[in-house]
Amino acid sequence: xxxxxxxxxxxxxxxxxxLSFLFRDNPIYKFAEHLFIGVAAGYAVGLEWHNVFLPNxxxxxxxxxxxxxxxxxxxxxxxxAIGLLMYSRFVSRYAWLSRWSLAFMVGAYAGLAVIxxxxxxxxxxxxxxxxSVVPRAGTPLWDATNVxxxxxxxxxILVLGTFASLAYxxxxxxxxxxxxxxxxxxxxxxxxxxxxxxxxxxxARYSLLIGRFDLLFIDWPAAAPGIAQLCMAFFVLAIIVATxxxxxxxxxxxxxxx
Amino acid sequence: xxxxxxxxxxxxxxxxxxxxxLFVPERxxxxxxxxxxxxxxxxxxxxxxxxxANIGRISYLRISRREHEWVYHVPLLIGLxxxxxxxxGGSLGSAPLFGIAEGTFFNDLYMNVYxxxxxxxxxxxxxxxxxxxxxxxxxxxxxxxxxxxxxLLVMLGRVPIGAEIWDQLPLISDWIMNIPNNAAKRAILxxxxxxxxxxxxxxxxxxxxxxxxxx
Amino acid sequence: xxxxNRLVNLDRRYIFFVILIVIIIPYIRPLGLPIRVSRExxxxxxxxxxxxxxxxxxxxxxxxxGSMPELQPMTLAALDLCFRRxxxxxxxxxxxxxxxxxxxALSQVAPRYGKEYGVDYxxxxxxxxxxxxxxxxxxxxxxxxxxxxxxTPVSTLPIMQDVENFSSVHLLISISxxxxxxxxxxxxxxxxxxxxxxxxxxxxxxxxxxxxxxYYAYVNAGQLDGxxxxxxxxxxxxxxxxxxGTATRGMDGQSLAHLIIIAFIVLGNLLYFLGGRRKx
Numbered sequence: 001x002x003x004x005x006x007x008x009x010x011x012x013x014x015x016x017x018x019l020s021f022l023f024r025d026n027p028i029y030k031f032a033e034h035l036f037i038g039v040a041a042g043y044a045v046g047l048e049w050h051n052v053f054l055p056n057x058x059x060x061x062x063x064x065x066x067x068x069x070x071x072x073x074x075x076x077x078x079x080x081a082i083g084l085l086m087y088s089r090f091v092s093r094y095a096w097l098s099r100w101s102l103a104f105m106v107g108a109y110a111g112l113a114v115i116x117x118x119x120x121x122x123x124x125x126x127x128x129x130x131x132s133v134v135p136r137a138g139t140p141l142w143d144a145t146n147v148x149x150x151x152x153x154x155x156x157i158l159v160l161g162t163f164a165s166l167a168y169x170x171x172x173x174x175x176x177x178x179x180x181x182x183x184x185x186x187x188x189x190x191x192x193x194x195x196x197x198x199x200x201x202x203x204a205r206y207s208l209l210i211g212r213f214d215l216l217f218i219d220w221p222a223a224a225p226g227i228a229q230l231c232m233a234f235f236v237l238a239i240i241v242a243t244x245x246x247x248x249x250x251x252x253x254x255x256x257x258x
Numbered sequence: 259x260x261x262x263x264x265x266x267x268x269x270x271x272x273x274x275x276x277x278x279x280l281f282v283p284e285r286x287x288x289x290x291x292x293x294x295x296x297x298x299x300x301x302x303x304x305x306x307x308x309x310x311a312n313i314g315r316i317s318y319l320r321i322s323r324r325e326h327e328w329v330y331h332v333p334l335l336i337g338l339x340x341x342x343x344x345x346x347g348g349s350l351g352s353a354p355l356f357g358i359a360e361g362t363f364f365n366d367l368y369m370n371v372y373x374x375x376x377x378x379x380x381x382x383x384x385x386x387x388x389x390x391x392x393x394x395x396x397x398x399x400x401x402x403x404x405x406x407x408x409x410l411l412v413m414l415g416r417v418p419i420g421a422e423i424w425d426q427l428p429l430i431s432d433w434i435m436n437i438p439n440n441a442a443k444r445a446i447l448x449x450x451x452x453x454x455x456x457x458x459x460x461x462x463x464x465x466x467x468x469x470x471x472x473x
Numbered sequence: 474x475x476x477x478n479r480l481v482n483l484d485r486r487y488i489f490f491v492i493l494i495v496i497i498i499p500y501i502r503p504l505g506l507p508i509r510v511s512r513e514x515x516x517x518x519x520x521x522x523x524x525x526x527x528x529x530x531x532x533x534x535x536x537x538x539g540s541m542p543e544l545q546p547m548t549l550a551a552l553d554l555c556f557r558r559x560x561x562x563x564x565x566x567x568x569x570x571x572x573x574x575x576x577x578a579l580s581q582v583a584p585r586y587g588k589e590y591g592v593d594y595x596x597x598x599x600x601x602x603x604x605x606x607x608x609x610x611x612x613x614x615x616x617x618x619x620x621x622x623x624x625t626p627v628s629t630l631p632i633m634q635d636v637e638n639f640s641s642v643h644l645l646i647s648i649s650x651x652x653x654x655x656x657x658x659x660x661x662x663x664x665x666x667x668x669x670x671x672x673x674x675x676x677x678x679x680x681x682x683x684x685x686x687x688y689y690a691y692v693n694a695g696q697l698d699g700x701x702x703x704x705x706x707x708x709x710x711x712x713x714x715x716x717x718g719t720a721t722r723g724m725d726g727q728s729l730a731h732l733i734i735i736a737f738i739v740l741g742n743l744l745y746f747l748g749g750r751r752k753x
Contacts, residue, residue, distance in 0.1 A: 002366060008370070014375050015375075018374075018382070019378060022486070023486065030327070031333055033375075034330040036379075038313075038335060038341070039338070039341055039371050041310040041337075042342045042345065043570070044569050045307055045310050045345065046341055046364055048601060050357075050358050050598075051600060055624070056299060057300050059619070060619070075293070076300070078297065083304030087304075090311075099470055103272075103470075104297075104301060106269050106461060107271070110458040110462050111277045114459060117451040117454035121447050123664075124694050128693060148433045148437065158444075165441060165444075169449045189441050189442040192408040192439060193441075194405050197686045199416065201683050202731065204682035205380075205383045206726070206727055208377065208539070209381040210496065211377060211542020211719070212374075212381045214722075295609045299600060302603070302605070303601040306569075360580070368570075376537065377542070380539040384730070391741065392740065396742060397742050410738070414731060418506030418507060418724055419728035420731075421507075421509055439686055444690045444694075
C-alpha cells in the first residue's frame with residue numbers, strides 16, 4: 001500500500017485536473033474525465049462480483065457457501081439464465097431474447113412501484129392532509145412558541161395549499177372560474193416550494209465545493225507539506241499564464257478603428 | 259409470439275404476482291414472492307455489468323477506428339480493465355494486489371482516483387450556479403418574485419449568518435419549509451403516486467410497451 | 474456598450490474567481506458562527522437516543538463520493554451517537570460506491586469506543602436490486618446479505634446471530650443521496666414492518682440538501698421521525714452529538730456562499746432592470 005502522502009497527492013492532482021475545466025475545456029481535464037469513467041465502471045464490476053455474484057448466486061448455486069448439509073440451490077439456474085439472456089443483445093440475430101430478461105425486471109419493479117406509491121406515498125399523504133382547521137384542544141389558533149407546528153392557521157394553509165396545488169395539476173378541465181382561481185393559488189404555493197428547493201440546491205452544491213476545498217487546503221497540505229503548496233502554486237501560475245495568453249490573442253484579433 | 263407476446267406475458271405475471279402477493283398471506287405465495295425478489299437482485303447485477311460491457315465495447319471500437327478524440331479512450335480502457343483485474347482477481351489472488359478490502363490497490367484507486375474526481379465534478383456545479391444566478395435569474399413576474407423571495411429567505415435562514423442578521427430568519431425559513439413548501443410537495447407526491455400507480459398498472463397489463471423497443 | 478450591459482455579459486470566469494475568493498476566506502479567518510438546531514434534527518437525535526443500550530440499528534449508507542461532504546459527517550455523527558450508547562450497528566449500502574465510505578466512517582469512529590468488528594458493528598457491503606433488497610431485508614436479511622463486504626459469512630459473525638429482519642432491530646437510519654434511498658425506504662418499508670418493540674419501524678433520514686425539501690412532507694406525515702438536510706443538517710447533528718467535525722467547520726463557507734449568491738441575484742436583476750429602463 002502506498003504512503004498517505006503519495007495517495008493524497010494523487011487525490012489533489014486529480015482534483016486540480018477537474019477544476020481546470022473552469023478555465024476552459026483542456027486535454028488534462030479530458031484525460032482525467034475519461035480515466036474516471038474507466039475506473040468507475042471497473043470498480044462497479046469488481047463490487048458486483050464480490051458483493052452480489054459470488055455470495056447471492058455462485059456460492060448458493062454450487063453449494064459452496066451454504067449452511068452445513070445444505071446442497072446446491074439449483075433453482076438459481078433460472079435467474080442465472082435470465083441474467084445471461086441480457087447479453088444476447090450483443091448478437092443481433094438473438095438480440096430479441098434480451099426482452100425476456102427486461103420483461104422480468106420491468107414486471108417486478110413495476111409491481112414494487114405500484115405498491116410503494118400506493119401504500120407509501122398516496123395513502124399516508126392523503127391521511128396527513130386531513131387536519132383540523134378549527135381551533136380545539138391540541139390545535140391552538142396559532143402557537144407563537146412553535147410557529148411551524150400544528151395550529152389552526154397553519155393547518156388551514158396546509159390543506160388549502162395542498163388542494164390548490166392539486167388543482168393546478170388537474171388538466172382534464174380548462175382552468176377557469178373556481179378551478180382557475182384554485183390553480184392560480186396552487187401556482188403560488190408551487191413557486192414558494194420551488195424557491196425553497198432552489199435555496200437548498202444552492203446549499204448542496206456549495207457544500208460539495210467546500211468538501212473539495214477541505215482536501216486542497218487542509219488534508220493535502222497536512223499529509224504532504226510542501227508538495228501540496230507547490231502543486232497548487234503551479235496550478236495558479238498556469239491559469240494566470242493561460243489567461244494572459246488568451247487576452248493577448250483576443251487583442252491581436254480585435255480589429256482597431258481606422 | 260416469442261418476441262412480443264411472451265415478454266408481455268412475463269411482465270404481466272411477475273407484476274401481478276408482486277402486487278397481489280402483498281395481500282395474500284398464504285405460505286407458498288409468500289415464498290414464491292420472496293424468491294422472485296431474490297432473483298431480481300441477481301438479474302439487476304447482470305444488467306449493471308451489461309452497461310460496463312457496453313462502455314468497454316464502444317471505447318475499443320473508437321480506438322481501433324481512430325475516431326475523433328480516440329486517444330482519451332486509452333486511459334478509459336486502462337482504468338476499466340485495471341480495476342476489473344484488481345477487483346475480480348481477488349477471487350484468485352490476495353491483498354494487497356487483488357481484492358476489494360481496505361488496504362488493496364482497488365480500494366486505494368477508488369479512494370484517490372474515483373472519490374476526488376466524482377466529488378470535484380459535482381463541486382463544479384457551485385460555480386455554474388453562481389454564474390446562472392447572476393446572468394439568468396430574472397424576476398419578470400409576480401410568481402418569479404415569490405420564487406426569488408422564498409429562495410432568499412430559505413438560503414439565509416438555513417445558515418448561521420442568517421440568525422446573526424435577524425434572529426427571526428431561521429423561524430421564517432422553518433415555517434416556509436414546513437407549511438407552504440410542505441403543501442406543494444405533498445400535492446406533488448400525491449399526484450406522482452397516482453401517476454406511478456397508473457403507469458405501473460399500464461405496464462403490467464401490457465398497455466404500455468415502449469420498454470420492448472421496436473420489432 | 475453601457476456599463477450595465479457589459480456587467481451582465483461579463484465573462485463567467487470573473488464570477489468563478491469571486492466565488493473562489495469568497496470560499497477561501499473562512500480558511501484564512503474562520504467566522505465561528507453558532508449553529509442553530511432544527512426540530513427535524515432533534516427528531517433524528519431523539520430517535521437514536523430511544524434505542525435501548527445493547528439494541529441494534531440498521532444503517533443504510535446509500536451515497537457515493539459526489540455527496541460525501543454532506544453525508545459522511547452525518548454517518549460519522551450517527552455512529553458516534555450509537556457507539557457511545559452501546560448500540561450495535563449493521564451497515565450496508567444500496568449504492569455501489571458506498572461500502573468503502575462506510576468502512577472509512579466505521580474505522581474512524583469505532584476505535585474511539587473500543588468497538589469490535591463483527592461483534593459491535595458490521596459492514597455488509599453493497600447489494601444490487603434497490604427496492605427488491607429493501608423488501609427482502611424486511612423478511613430475511615441474512616439471505617440477502619449472506620456475507621459481509623469482505624466475504625466473511627454472516628453466520629460466523631456474533632452481531633448477526635440475532636439479526637433476522639426488521640423485527641430484530643430498533644431503528645433504520647437512512648443516509649441517502651438519491652435513488653435508491655430515503656424515499657424508497659419510506660415507500661416500501663415504512664408502513665409495512667414492525668421493529669423489535671413491536672411498533673412500526675421508525676425511520677430517520679440524513680439526506681442531501683437537494684432531496685430535503687421533498688422529505689419535509691414525510692416528516693410532517695409521521696413517516697420519518699427525523700431529518701437532516703444537507704451540510705446544515707450535518708452540522709446540527711454534530712452539535713447535538715457534541716463533536717466539531719467537517720460540517721461545523723464548513724458552515725462558515727456556506728454562510729458566505731449564500732450571501733454571495735443572494736448578492737449576485739439582486740445585482741443581476743438590478744442591472745437587468747436598469748438596462749431595460751435605459752432602452753425605454
